[in-house]
Amino acid sequence: MNFFDRVRLALAVSTAKTVISLINLLRLGAGSVLPGTLAYRIQPKILSLLSRQVKGGIIVIAGTNGKTTTSLLLRQILEQANYRVAHNAAGANLINGLITALSANANFLGTIQADYAILEIDENIIPKAITQLQPKLILCLNLFRDQLDRYGEVDTIGYRWQKSIAELSPETIIILNGDDPTLAYLGERLVKESRWQNVRFFGLTEPDKYLEEMPHAVDAIYCPSCGHPLDYQGFYLSHLGDFDCPSCGFAKPSLAINSQEWTQILIGVYNKYNTLAASVSAQELGINKETILKTINNFQAAFGRAEELEFEGKKVRILLSKNPVGMNETIRAVSDIQQVQGASTTLLVLNDRTPDGTDVSWIWDVDMENLVKLQGTIVVSGDRVYDMALRIYYSQPDLANRVNLIVKEDLQAAIATALETTPSDRTLHIVPTYSAMLEVREILTGRKIL
Structure with a gap:
């Protein structure tokens, strides 16, 4: 980092931290957006300059549903293992929110003392964000239709994710929901086309949790490889389930975890997915199962979830x-x-x-x-x-x-x-x-x- 970048970084972080303090003092909210916006204007490279200081690396959590709950659980697991964690806990998951979270964990000179940074990221800015963050681990929870006026269809987002992730270092750990055909296909492509070694999948192995019938809100029931309708043995949640393609052989991948061996946080099948996602990620970071289960059993919900x-x-x-x-x-x-x-x-x-x-x-x-x-x-x-x-x-x-x-x-x-x-x-x-x-x-x- 050259002298001018260092000075602008210190000024940007100082500004962000001051604004955060004023907002908290006046009880105007969490101050998770405005500070990052101001800091970015002072130092446009602030996100990459801060993220590269995090010792253990950046953990990116993306997906339509479950980001805030999963990131909070993973944070608590890491803290239980005595790691210092930076986190955009308020759920502000656009670029300005990421900058605010990292700035809040830096001193006024722009130096971060954190072992990991967990950043939940809006699915639409993944391509832009990960090029600056260069994450150690990317966790993709699911892809559903959400705000079509902003994002478009599921397969469009999946394609953009695959293209941007493939440009990262192949040492990046990629953890995907294997029950989601779009994400399962993304992982398959990374392994076959980009020779990725660190791709892991989580999902359910509990047929007793199948829905009685296919729900109306189903987004991806066609094979992402050949376009043929997928055969589902059962649906767990929307298009998440046990599937295979009778035409090309594409199927649900092998999972890194047996869901039947794990308790879950909170209520609902979707929170079982959140639990498994955080657990696999923690294991990939070297956290033992005893620590993970202890955290799960004492977990409190994030705001609104x-x-x-x-x-x-x-x-x-x-x-x-x-x-x-x-x-x-x-x-x-x-x-x-x-x-x-x-x-x-x-x-x-x-x-x-x-x-x-x-x-x-x-x-x-x-x-x-x-x-x-x-x-x-x-x-x-x-x-x-x-x-x-x-x-x-x-x-x-x-x-x-x-x-x-x-x-x-x-x-x-x-x-x-x-x-x-x-x-x-x-x-x-x-x-x-x-x-x-x-x-x-x-x-x-x-x-x-x-």
Whole structure:
């Protein structure tokens, strides 16, 4: 690093850290975006200059669903093993958020004292980010349709990922969800075309967790190699499952872990995937199984991801759901709980702001019928409250025997109503999109996240 780069780096990091401190002092949020934006303007090379200082290397976590929960679990595993970890814990996963996280872990001269940096990254900026980060390990969780107005289809993202990863050092450890055909194919191509040695796969080996039928929100049921329809022995979650191609022989790869031997964090099949992803990554970094399991058993949810709170004497669980697959799995988890405990209230909050995606047509790919048949109370709110209300209305098989649907434009009123209709011995499940989740948490906790 030359003298001028060092000076600009110190000035950029000092600026970022000062802004972070002011935001925290004034309780304006987590300060996870603005500091990085300002630092980048002062030193455009800041991301690469900071990342190369991390002793053990950068760990990149990417995927449509599960990034925040998985990265938090992996961080806690590494910290349990006495490593110092930098992490964009607030979930700000664009370039400015990555810069903020690394700056927060540096001193005012721009020097980082961290063994690892775990950075969850928005799937759309992977090609740009990893060229600057040069990561030690890349963990790819899944690829689902999410915000089509921003990202495009699954196969487009998968192609961009493969192309950009192939340009990295072949010593980079690549960990992929083997139950996802797109990611399984990505790994196969890396091995065959780029002669990659460090490709590992995780996934489920539990047929008892198969869905009863193929869900509507399925994105990749055709062979990514030859285009022939895949044969599925069963689906675990959307298009994730046990599959093979009867035409070309492409199939689910061998897994590095037996899922039946591992407990899971939180509720839902999707959190079993998150557990396995973090566990395989930790093992590749040399962490023993005893340390991993100890961390899993003591894990607490990240904000909004099955996070449990108590408000006005009632238990509340927030389940972020921002695409068809995520909401279907949330409904599945809520259904399992209410079938045991009895019907309760569910609050759905739908926004269409930039963090959510401006196209809300995805709610018609959600199996809302599975929520309606629970016969509990459904409260809807958010910027697109009437779109959600209409979706619930048409989910009712018998319009003469309608579900108890309550429409509240005002979110604070919606939360109050949902709490009132929740029995004292039950949990209120709040299912918001991303910006809605931030608003919900601000109301419940009195503090912003961003």
